[in-house]
Amino acid sequence: MPQKPKSNPRSKYGSRRKAMRKRVLAYYDTCYLCGKPVDKTIKTPDPLSPEVDEIVPVSRGGSPTDWNNVRLTHRQCNQLKKAHTAAWAQARIYEKEHGLDTGVAPEACCDAYNQKNRHSNW
Secondary structure, three states: OOOOOOOOHHHHOHHHHHHHHHHHHHHOOEOOOOOOEOOOOOOOOOOOOEEEEEOOOHHHOOOOOOHHHEEEEEHHHHHHHOOOOHHHHHHHHHHHHOOOOOOOOHHHHHHHHHHHOOOOOO
16 A cells, blocks of 8 residues: 655644744844845745755754744755755855865765874874
């Protein structure tokens, strides 16, 4: 017997999530990932349109209605983050903005560096 598709946890909270989005849009003015101002008049699907991101993604148990778990982002910053950590996304944004985009995940670079330069006491 075919399994029922899983419901989207974001739609589960409907009106509470919409209310949280309004609060976030009213409270914050800058993208917490890139640090640049967010123009709240820009409409989706523009890459610079405002979105509300869950710091701990819903897919990893985060709540889309917990004030401590939501922040304002640009659409493009939020799409880059996906289910990664904010630190990972911030590193990728920094790399892109400064021409350092190697196409390699930052943690892979750190791991390679740490292996190559491992101190004898480590």
